[in-house]
Amino acid sequence: MGSNHLSPTSMILVHLLSLSSILVLCEGQGIKSTRLLDLVIRDYTFKSFNKFFKTGTPYNINLPSNLTGITVYTSRYRCGSLKRYGAKINEFHLKVGVDVHPCIERVLIVTQNLGNNWSNIYYDNYDALLGYQLVSPVLGLLAYNSGDDIDFNTQFQVKIRSFQNDGIEINFSNYTTNGSSTLDGRIKMCATFEGDGKVKLEKEVAPNVCGATSHGHFGLVVQSPLLPIKKKMRGWTLAFGCSVGAAIAVFLVGLLLIAMFVKVKKKARLEELERRAYEEEALEVSMVGHVIRVHTASATRTAPRIEQNLRPPRSVSLID
Numbered sequence: 001m002g003s004n005h006l007s008p009t010s011m012i013l014v015h016l017l018s019l020s021s022i023l024v025l026c027e028g029q030g031i032k033s034t035r036l037l038d039l040v041i042r043d044y045t046f047k048s049f050n051k052f053f054k055t056g057t058p059y060n061i062n063l064p065s066n067l068t069g070i071t072v073y074t075s076r077y078r079c080g081s082l083k084r085y086g087a088k089i090n091e092f093h094l095k096v097g098v099d100v101h102p103c104i105e106r107v108l109i110v111t112q113n114l115g116n117n118w119s120n121i122y123y124d125n126y127d128a129l130l131g132y133q134l135v136s137p138v139l140g141l142l143a144y145n146s147g148d149d150i151d152f153n154t155q156f157q158v159k160i161r162s163f164q165n166d167g168i169e170i171n172f173s174n175y176t177t178n179g180s181s182t183l184d185g186r187i188k189m190c191a192t193f194e195g196d197g198k199v200k201l202e203k204e205v206a207p208n209v210c211g212a213t214s215h216g217h218f219g220l221v222v223q224s225p226l227l228p229i230k231k232k233m234r235g236w237t238l239a240f241g242c243s244v245g246a247a248i249a250v251f252l253v254g255l256l257l258i259a260m261f262v263k264v265k266k267k268a269r270l271e272e273l274e275r276r277a278y279e280e281e282a283l284e285v286s287m288v289g290h291v292i293r294v295h296t297a298s299a300t301r302t303a304p305r306i307e308q309n310l311r312p313p314r315s316v317s318l319i320d
C-alpha cells in the first residue's frame, strides 16, 4: 500500500468523495445539455430584443454560427390579450384561453426549431425514446417575463398553461413529406420532452398535428424497426457504470461504518481494560488473594489478542 500514512478511514472518505462526484455526473448529464441550450437561446433572444419590436409580431433571432441549423422566433404579448385572442407563432397555435403564469404584464414567447442536426440532442438525452425514431425536428415553446424595459433581472421563465385539452397545437405538416419511405405504414406518435427526463407519447390530434397543455419541447416519432444498437449500448454501459459506482459507494460506506464502529469499540475496549487493570491494581493493593491475582494476570495477557482481531478489515486495499 503506497499510502501508509493515510488512515483507512480517510482513504475510504477520499474514494467516497470521488465516487459521489461521478454519480452526480451520471445523474444530471443528459438533461443538462438541453437546458443549457435553452439558456443560450434565451440569452441571444434577450440580447437582440429591441424595444421597437411590435407586440404580437414574430421576429427572427440571429444565432451565432456554432448554432447553425436552429431557428428561433420571438414575439411579445400582453398576457391579457394572449388569453383573450390566442396566438399563432409558426408551427404553434395557442388557442383562446391560454394562460401565462406568473404574468406581470407582458410575456416574451420564444419558439425554437432545432432542425435536423440539433434535434438529436433530445433524441440522445432522453433514453425513454429508445425504440423510436424522430421523424420531425424538435420544436420548442418557451415563455419569459418581459418588463417594459428589458431589464436583465426580470428575465425569468414563466409557464404557459392551457386548461383545455390540446389548448396548444403544434403543426408538423411542413416537416413530414407524404409517402416518405421511413413513415410507410408506421403510426406516428407525438413525443413531449419533459423537464425531468421523461417523454410522454400520445396520439396526434389531427394528421401531423400534436396537442399540448403547456410549454415544452415536442417532436413526431415512429416506432423504429431496428433498435439503435449504438445508443442502446451507450445507455446500457452508462447505466451499468452508474450502478457499479453506486454499489461501490454503498460498499465503501459500509466499510467506513465498520471501521468507525471498530475504532469506537476498540477505544471503549481499551478504556475498559485500562479501567479494569487500574481497579484490579487498586484491589491488589488493598486485598491479598491468590484467586484474584490469577484472574488479573490472565485478563491482562488476553488483551493483545483481542486488539489484533479488532483491526479494521484489510480488504480496503482491494479498492486501490
Ligand SMILES: *[C@@H]1O[C@H](CO)[C@@H](O)[C@H](O)[C@H]1NC(C)=O
Binding pocket: 064, 065, 066, 067
Ligand atoms: C458559440 O460561439 C460563441 C461566440 O460566438 C461562444 O461564446 C459560445 O461559447 C459558443 N458556444 C458553443 C456551444 O460552442
Ligand SMILES: *[C@@H]1O[C@H](CO)[C@@H](O)[C@H](O)[C@H]1NC(C)=O
Binding pocket: 068, 069, 115, 116, 117
Ligand atoms: C448539419 O451539420 C452538417 C455538418 O456539420 C452540415 O453540413 C449540414 O449542413 C447541417 N445541416 C443542417 C440542416 O444544418
Ligand SMILES: *[C@@H]1O[C@H](CO)[C@@H](O)[C@H](O)[C@H]1NC(C)=O
Binding pocket: 090, 091, 171, 172, 173, 174
Ligand atoms: C408551412 O410553410 C409555409 C411556407 O413556408 C408557411 O406559410 C406555413 O405557415 C407553414 N405552416 C406551418 C404550420 O408551419
Ligand SMILES: *[C@@H]1O[C@H](CO)[C@@H](O)[C@H](O)[C@H]1NC(C)=O
Binding pocket: 171, 172, 173, 174, 206, 209
Ligand atoms: C397544419 O399546417 C398545414 C400546412 O401549413 C395546413 O395545411 C393544415 O391545415 C394545418 N393543420 C391544422 C390542424 O392547423
Ligand SMILES: *[C@@H]1O[C@H](CO)[C@@H](O)[C@H](O)[C@H]1NC(C)=O
Binding pocket: 177, 178
Ligand atoms: C400530402 O398529401 C396531401 C393530401 O393527401 C396533399 O394535399 C399534399 O400536397 C401532399 N404534400 C406533399 C408534399 O406531397
